[in-house]
Amino acid sequence: xxxxxxxxxxxxxxxxxxxxxxxxxxxxxxxxxxxxxxxxxxxxxxxxxxxxxxxxxxxxxxxxxxxxxxxxxxxxxxxxxxxxxxxxxxxxxxxxxxxxxxxxxxxxxxxxxxxxxxxxxxxxxxxxxxxxxxxxxxxxxxxxxxxxxxxxxxxxxxxxxxxxxxxxxxxxxxxxxxxxxxxxxxxxxxxxxxxxxxxxxxxxxxxxxxxxxxxxxxxxxxxxxxxxxxxxxxxxxxxxxxxxxxxxxxxxxxxxxxxxxxxxxxxxxxxxxxxxxxxxxxxxxxxxxxxxxxxxxxxxxxxxxxxxxxxxxxxxxxxxxxxxxxxxxxxxxxxxxxxxxxxxxxxxxxxxxxxxxxxxxxxxxxxxxxxxxxxxxxxxxxxxxxxxxxxxxxxxxxxxxxxxxxxxxxxxxxxxxxxxxxxxxxxxxxxxxxxxxxxxxxxxxxxxxxxxxxxxxxxxxxxxxxxxxxxxxxxxxxxxxxxxxxxxxxxxxxxxxxxxxxxxxxxxxxxxxxxxxxxxxxxxxxxxxxxxxxxxxxxxxxxxxxxxxxxxxxxxxxxxxxxxxxxxxxxxxxxxxxxxxxxxxxxxxxxxxxxxxxxxxxxxxxxxxxxx
Amino acid sequence: xxxxxxxxxxxxxxxxxxxxxxxxxxxxxxxxxxxxxxxxxxxxxxxxxxxxxxxxxxxxxxxxxxxxxxxxxxxxxxxxxxxxxxxxxxxxxxxxxxxxxxxxxxxxxxxxxxxxxxxxxxxxxxxxxxxxxxxxxxxxxxxxxxxxxxxxxxxxxxxxxxxxxxxxxxxxxxxxxxxxxxxxxxxxxxxxxxxxxxxxxxxxxxxxxxxxxxxxxxxxxxxxxxxxxxxxxxxxxxxxxxxxxxxxxxxxxxxxxxxxxxxxxxxxxxxxxxxxxxxxxxxxxxxxxxxxxxxxxxxxxxxxxxxxxxxxxxxxxxxxxxxxxxxxxxxxxxxxxxxxxxxxxxxxxxxxxxxxxxxxxxxxxxxx
Numbered sequence: 001x002x003x004x005x006x007x008x009x010x011x012x013x014x015x016x017x018x019x020x021x022x023x024x025x026x027x028x029x030x031x032x033x034x035x036x037x038x039x040x041x042x043x044x045x046x047x048x049x050x051x052x053x054x055x056x057x058x059x060x061x062x063x064x065x066x067x068x069x070x071x072x073x074x075x076x077x078x079x080x081x082x083x084x085x086x087x088x089x090x091x092x093x094x095x096x097x098x099x100x101x102x103x104x105x106x107x108x109x110x111x112x113x114x115x116x117x118x119x120x121x122x123x124x125x126x127x128x129x130x131x132x133x134x135x136x137x138x139x140x141x142x143x144x145x146x147x148x149x150x151x152x153x154x155x156x157x158x159x160x161x162x163x164x165x166x167x168x169x170x171x172x173x174x175x176x177x178x179x180x181x182x183x184x185x186x187x188x189x190x191x192x193x194x195x196x197x198x199x200x201x202x203x204x205x206x207x208x209x210x211x212x213x214x215x216x217x218x219x220x221x222x223x224x225x226x227x228x229x230x231x232x233x234x235x236x237x238x239x240x241x242x243x244x245x246x247x248x249x250x251x252x253x254x255x256x257x258x259x260x261x262x263x264x265x266x267x268x269x270x271x272x273x274x275x276x277x278x279x280x281x282x283x284x285x286x287x288x289x290x291x292x293x294x295x296x297x298x299x300x301x302x303x304x305x306x307x308x309x310x311x312x313x314x315x316x317x318x319x320x321x322x323x324x325x326x327x328x329x330x331x332x333x334x335x336x337x338x339x340x341x342x343x344x345x346x347x348x349x350x351x352x353x354x355x356x357x358x359x360x361x362x363x364x365x366x367x368x369x370x371x372x373x374x375x376x377x378x379x380x381x382x383x384x385x386x387x388x389x390x391x392x393x394x395x396x397x398x399x400x401x402x403x404x405x406x407x408x409x410x411x412x413x414x415x416x417x418x419x420x421x422x423x424x425x426x427x428x429x430x431x432x433x434x435x436x437x438x439x440x441x442x443x444x445x446x447x448x449x450x451x452x453x454x455x456x457x458x459x460x461x462x463x464x465x466x467x468x469x470x471x472x473x474x475x476x477x478x479x480x481x482x483x484x485x486x487x488x489x490x491x492x493x494x495x496x497x498x499x500x501x502x503x504x505x506x507x508x509x510x511x512x513x514x515x516x517x518x519x520x521x522x523x524x525x526x527x528x529x530x531x532x533x534x535x536x537x538x539x540x541x542x543x544x545x546x547x548x549x550x551x552x553x554x555x556x557x558x559x560x561x562x563x564x565x566x567x568x569x570x571x572x573x574x575x576x577x578x579x580x581x582x583x584x585x586x587x588x589x590x591x592x593x594x595x596x597x598x599x600x601x602x603x604x605x606x607x608x609x610x611x612x
Numbered sequence: 613x614x615x616x617x618x619x620x621x622x623x624x625x626x627x628x629x630x631x632x633x634x635x636x637x638x639x640x641x642x643x644x645x646x647x648x649x650x651x652x653x654x655x656x657x658x659x660x661x662x663x664x665x666x667x668x669x670x671x672x673x674x675x676x677x678x679x680x681x682x683x684x685x686x687x688x689x690x691x692x693x694x695x696x697x698x699x700x701x702x703x704x705x706x707x708x709x710x711x712x713x714x715x716x717x718x719x720x721x722x723x724x725x726x727x728x729x730x731x732x733x734x735x736x737x738x739x740x741x742x743x744x745x746x747x748x749x750x751x752x753x754x755x756x757x758x759x760x761x762x763x764x765x766x767x768x769x770x771x772x773x774x775x776x777x778x779x780x781x782x783x784x785x786x787x788x789x790x791x792x793x794x795x796x797x798x799x800x801x802x803x804x805x806x807x808x809x810x811x812x813x814x815x816x817x818x819x820x821x822x823x824x825x826x827x828x829x830x831x832x833x834x835x836x837x838x839x840x841x842x843x844x845x846x847x848x849x850x851x852x853x854x855x856x857x858x859x860x861x862x863x864x865x866x867x868x869x870x871x872x873x874x875x876x877x878x879x880x881x882x883x884x885x886x887x888x889x890x891x892x893x894x895x896x897x898x899x900x901x902x903x904x905x906x907x908x909x910x911x912x913x914x915x916x917x918x919x920x921x922x923x924x925x926x927x928x929x930x931x932x933x934x935x936x937x938x939x940x941x942x943x944x945x946x947x948x949x950x951x952x953x954x955x956x957x958x959x960x961x962x963x964x965x966x967x968x969x970x971x972x973x974x975x976x977x978x979x980x
Binding site for chain 1 (some may be wrong): 736743758818821824825826852853854855857858859860861875894947949950951953957958959960961964965966
């Protein structure tokens with residue numbers, strides 16, 4: 001007997017040792033008696049697509065920025081007829097979301113003219129506005145790079161005196177932090193300037209295809225829209241180019257070393273090696289501001305700063321080149337294949353009217369798609385890499401003043417607490433007295449670490465509250481791939497079922513041994529031909545895709561980054577299975593049917609090693 | 613390609629070109645044309661009209677036929693029957709010219725080699741030429757000889773086809789139309805008998821909702837009769853026509869099959885393990901789908917095809933087309949456009965947002 005609802009947020013207990021977890025987040029983040037009636041009337045789901053693990057205060061900050069920004073475009077900018085924003089809460093350190101639908105047809109109807117005027121302007125001027133956007137996001141990143149968190153000097157520089165500046169380093173440091181905070185929110189405002197409209201145009205084409213061809217695979221639709229040259233693939237393309245250069249320059253031996261420092265020492269010793277390092281530097285900014293994870297977590301490794309990760313991929317590519325494999329993407333072939341798919345479906349339509357509508361909708365979807373595909377690189381990867389790095393610079397200043405023991409402890413301090421801590425640091429510096437910080441913060445950081453440790457293994461319920469009869473809120477469906485079907489799957493899921501279903505994200509059928517990978521630093525364990533089973537994959541895992549048989553994820557829809565990258569690398573993939581990492585153990589043989597969205601466990605070997 | 617054929621007397625289906633049309637007859641020409649269009653009918657060859665003409669124009673036979681038929685009228689039933697018997701016996705008895713006999717046997721031997729079977733079983737059937745089509749529609753069409761094996765037998769059955777030009781009804785028809793018996797001509801087709809590991813049907817649309825982007829395949833072990841007669845619940849596949857992805861697959865227990873025992877097709881039980889196994893590999897499913905798609909392109913409308921996987925042909929070429937007919941259920945209904953007339957792109961986006969696709973009924977592509 002399937003349940004008809006998930007637990008109420010108010011029934012969820014705090015895991016032992018995690019008492020006081022609310023202190024890590026703003027007062028508005030947890031569920032509370034103050035708005036219990038509203039909170040119990042809404043359906044919440046855990047956003048494992050973006051924040052599947054427990055959040056530190058700073059991870060939560062960007063979650064809040066993301067959701068507020070997404071929401072404001074629906075609600076205040078474009079007046080999306082059936083949707084307000086997506087509400088967010090933190091429960092036991094995990095992120096829960098509730099899209100707010102508008103259901104009154106009269107209200108919806110009243111919003112339509114405004115939407116058409118506002119969204120219409122964007123659709124009509126998309127290319128120009130997107131050009132502008134690229135300028136804006138790059139300027140914002142440049143501003144972030146310019147943020148200066150230098151520690152306070154013992155004496156003000158003489159220039160402050162001679163120029164009669166009138167303000168000192170203490171003010172500057174705080175002003176820089178305020179600027180950083182504003183820029184961080186700005187990055188996320190920019191992230192959503194186009195995204196909701198982009199998905200809407202894509203969904204319109206998607207809906208048309210599904211009506212014309214009820215059984216058309218989702219991936220066929222994605223294939224018709226997808227770009228051939230996409231910025232998100234560029235980091236990996238640059239690695240391939242550098243691998244070829246290493247072969248051409250004869251410096252491949254250097255990559256046998258396990259640490260980045262050893263690789264670089266050997267390269268620096270020869271002219272050819274120096275030439276290679278110069279080429280690396282030229283590509284590194286911006287392309288290696290690329291996270292090994294989703295970019296949402298500060299402990300995601302970034303290629304630029306954890307160079308052993310990309311050097312390892314270069315080593316793999318060198319091996320492939322030496323085996324005689326061609327790593328180049330056949331762009332003309334990819335374009336020709338896309339054209340074939342489009343023209344064949346067009347030919348199968350019922351009428352010329354349909355063909356005209358099909359081409360129009362496809363045209364708009366292709367216009368909006370570069371943004372949908374590329375924003376992820378500019379925001380989640382590049383901007384976030386810079387922001388995490390800047391926060392570490394601030395962390396270093398706090399370490400210098402003994403407020404923190406470790407640079408990364410900065411991430412355990414809430415954004416507005418940093419204001420207080422900076423003021424504490426500044427005023428004691430100004431007074432020449434004693435700061436409270438060096439006693440207060442290490443104690444507080446230690447307490448918070450214990451809380452996070454207690455929450456890390458907590459199994460967050462997939463959803464909370466009573467699901468609506470019909471999920472119609474378009475962004476729930478588009479961004480999270482959540483439909484009535486997936487919710488009833490969550491409700492009815494029994495342990496130990498042999499089959500998993502998900503999105504048919506990338507075609508092909510493959511059988512092989514599974515390897516369950518729960519985080520980016522485990523991807524080195526993957527063996528040739530294995531089937532990668534992960535909660536979610538990141539675009540930067542692409543270099544291993546050449547070696548594995550297929551990919552299966554718990555989370556993500558047909559347009560998830562995992563799906564986009566799998567299609568790009570011709571890897572069968574089923575995304576959004578919900579339970580793959582729970583049901584599949586490393587070593588089990590599984591069959592992945594990418595075209596049907598099905599994963600079958602072939603032998604449930606008890607001796608299969610459980611890495612989970 | 614075997615180059616050693618006497619192209620005057622033999623045209624392999626694979627070698628067929630438009631110029632051959634009049635010498636191989638309608639049926640053989642259509643098999644050759646289908647092969648060229650990517651429709652893999654079972655392999656074989658045509659014995660050309662030149663081979664028959666050599667026999668027909670032999671002075672002895674010309675005289676014999678003139679004597680036997682001279683003076684008969686179309687309503688002289690008894691006379692026609694007598695003449696028919698005499699002429700047919702004669703045609704089947706006269707030795708075939710050495711070069712023609714050799715040409716047929718060589719072509720047959722090559723076909724056997726190609727199939728990897730000694731004395732491959734073939735179907736031998738007449739293939740009428742245009743001018744004689746109405747007459748042979750009485751005669752030749754019936755003359756299909758199945759499971760013929762061995763060079764000697766093939767030559768014998770080719771002659772039986774030739775002699776079928778002189779059935780009493782065919783002669784009566786020619787007397788009626790005034791067409792000269794001595795001018796008629798005939799080609800004979802020799803084609804490999806298919807011995808399927810699995811066979812079935814395929815539609816170039818989804819029969820449950822008319823979706824033109826799909827190919828639906830029903831398949832079972834052995835000869836296609838098991839599927840056609842409904843004696844088994846076949847394995848069922850849905851393949852996307854453009855992406856060539858298997859979008860759904862249902863494997864059912866297939867309890868009986870028809871298979872060849874000696875020269876007989878028998879109905880036998882399928883044992884448990886095999887009955888529940890999928891009867892096609894993914895590659896075979898896709899090959900059948902490719903075949904169906906080609907048939908639809910070739911004929912210009914949705915098709916309902918019969919196909920088989922031949923056990924003797926090499927893996928990549930084992931799927932053969934047995935028959936292609938126009939699909940009639942969905943094709944005869946008017947198709948409904950999906951595009952809303954007069955709806956702009958932005959209106960359409962608004963309605964998409966208000967009514968997301970998964971909450972709508974799956975819309976049939978055909979009006980009720």
